[in-house]
Amino acid sequence: MNALPHPVITVAEDNRLIDANVAAEAFFEASLAVLVRHRLQEFVPFGSPILSLVEQVRSRGAAVNEYRVDLGTPRNGGERIVDIHVAPLSEVAGHVVIMLQERTIADKMDRQLTHRGAARSVTALASMLAHEIKNPLSGIRGAAQLLELSASDDDRSLTRLITDEADRIVKLVDRMEVFSDERPIEREPVNIHAVLEHVRTLASTGFARTIRFVEEYDPSLPPVLANRDQLVQVFLNLVKNAAEAIGDSPDGEIQLTTAFRPGVRLMMPGAPARVSLPLEFCVRDNGPGVPEDLMPHLFDPFVTTKPTGTGLGLALVAKIVGDHGGIIECDSQPRRTTFRVLMPMYRASRGDEKS
Numbered sequence: 001m002n003a004l005p006h007p008v009i010t011v012a013e014d015n016r017l018i019d020a021n022v023a024a025e026a027f028f029e030a031s032l033a034v035l036v037r038h039r040l041q042e043f044v045p046f047g048s049p050i051l052s053l054v055e056q057v058r059s060r061g062a063a064v065n066e067y068r069v070d071l072g073t074p075r076n077g078g079e080r081i082v083d084i085h086v087a088p089l090s091e092v093a094g095h096v097v098i099m100l101q102e103r104t105i106a107d108k109m110d111r112q113l114t115h116r117g118a119a120r121s122v123t124a125l126a127s128m129l130a131h132e133i134k135n136p137l138s139g140i141r142g143a144a145q146l147l148e149l150s151a152s153d154d155d156r157s158l159t160r161l162i163t164d165e166a167d168r169i170v171k172l173v174d175r176m177e178v179f180s181d182e183r184p185i186e187r188e189p190v191n192i193h194a195v196l197e198h199v200r201t202l203a204s205t206g207f208a209r210t211i212r213f214v215e216e217y218d219p220s221l222p223p224v225l226a227n228r229d230q231l232v233q234v235f236l237n238l239v240k241n242a243a244e245a246i247g248d249s250p251d252g253e254i255q256l257t258t259a260f261r262p263g264v265r266l267m268m269p270g271a272p273a274r275v276s277l278p279l280e281f282c283v284r285d286n287g288p289g290v291p292e293d294l295m296p297h298l299f300d301p302f303v304t305t306k307p308t309g310t311g312l313g314l315a316l317v318a319k320i321v322g323d324h325g326g327i328i329e330c331d332s333q334p335r336r337t338t339f340r341v342l343m344p345m346y347r348a349s350r351g352d353e354k355s
Helices: 022-028 049-060 103-132 134-150 153-180 192-204 228-246 292-297 313-323 350-354
Strands: 008-011 017-020 064-070 081-088 096-102 188-190 212-216 224-226 253-260 265-267 274-276 279-285 327-333 336-343
Touching: 008 022, 017 022, 022 096, 049 064, 049 081, 049 096, 134 153, 188 192, 188 228, 192 212, 192 228, 192 253, 192 279, 224 228, 224 336, 228 253, 228 279, 228 313, 228 336, 313 327
Parallel strands: 212 253
Antiparallel strands: 008 017, 008 096, 064 081, 081 096, 188 224, 253 279, 265 274, 279 336, 327 336
16 A cells, blocks of 8 residues: 555544555645544545545445545645545445545646647647748848838838848747757756756846745756756746746745656657656746636747747747656746646666666
């Protein structure tokens, strides 16, 4: 039971907890010694469906499932959406076994598939734009420059406007062409702390010079299997977004954290088996947060809250992380917005170990 990543508890006939695995202790934020002194209803919200499910299992003698149930309480820190599996313990009458599967893991997988689909749609659009828009734009720009030679002073401002707007569209298309690059990524073992330190240095000497940085790193973290330049691009984009969200706030703070979080596995492009994603890297800011209506579409192309933004930054971040076989997600509350990246770690091949 302790080897399982999901919380599992055993409940007696009077709903008293009599056993729990390590994951259950972490979920309920209490040790086994504390858990066995209480009944189930003391650890779940008042009137929770889990109580009726337990009674249903006892009366029917058969297992039941319930999906997307909130077991969040002030004790365990708010909303905790889980799938519940309840089964009778045939050896002892009235005893049941309950397994909880947190929806956050399943939702991460769903969101990752959505991000990859969005990236593919932008890839097709970028390829089309490169061929169908840049060629006529160069003609329009050339014609405007010729007209400028013989135009009056008043008309010359209009020809410059045409030239500037044509250049702006070309820059936008150039940014989107990054999505159409389908070449294999050159990966190597990368020290994520060196990447984050480089990003922090760039930010603190430029766009985030007035913002305080807080670093909480796990020094024992193994290398991440990734492309260093692309990781710099990912975290520089996330830090820049955080800095722009903070704005001119006098107490602006960006927190960079790394941690080892085993338990998440995902199919990686080109990999024959599921890959573990135990490396967690977070960029957290104390800005106003992401609007709630924007959260489901945050990593979609052309979605932005910035008046002059293109909405391609986070879409590109999601593509890069997805190409690395990782996951990116966002949790946002006022003064606490966290972008969390889960990545595979580097595992030395047998040839590397021998050398």
